[in-house]
Amino acid sequence: MRDNLKFSLESWPEAGLKVDFVLVPSVISPYLEAAVTEDGEFSEADPPQLASSMRGHLELQLFGKRLRLVGAFSVKVEFNCHRCLAAFVDRLGDNIAETVELVRDDREPDDESGAAVRIINNEFDLTPLICEFFWLAWPMKVLCRPDCAGLCLTCGANLNEGPCSCHKTQIVRH
Ligand SMILES: [Zn+2]
Ligand SMILES: [Zn+2]
DSSP: OOOOOEETTTTTTTEEEEEEEOOOOOHHHHHHHHHHHHHHHSSSOOOOOOOSSSSEEEEEEEEEEEEEEEEEEEEEEEEEEETTTOOOEEEEEEEEEEEEEEEEOOOOOOOOOOOOOEEEETTTEOOHHHHHHHHHSSOOSSSSSSSSOOOOOOTTOGGGSSHHHHHHHHHOOO
């Protein structure tokens, strides 16, 4: 079991590498924060809070300058429901099947449209890449449950906890 995704090309095995990993939140969080500020895609003010370590497995194979990754990852995340705003913890995870270009030192990638991983001193770190997969797996719509009733637009009560007084009045009026 590895606690990081740093690899050396020094003694890379012909057959490739198979790794199981557990990354504690403090290893991943800096990359998630960077993603929030750089492209602004994450609309909420705070970076996501991880409620567990990220666990996963990867098979890595090298084909010249290309690295093939196949595996999966899973982590528990603290979400806020888009409808009722309640905080809840759920699993975020996905399968991984991707080929990336390994780019030496300060050279430019050959294919700028594809994902690239930088080699520095014959070593590379897949943590930033795994954090990109994290963002790709982030749900478009975050709901605490599929039938979340949301908040009352009039009084702001959480309707999952039962009808609010404005709704009760409406029912009486009908
Ligand atoms: Zn909800
Ligand atoms: Zn109400």
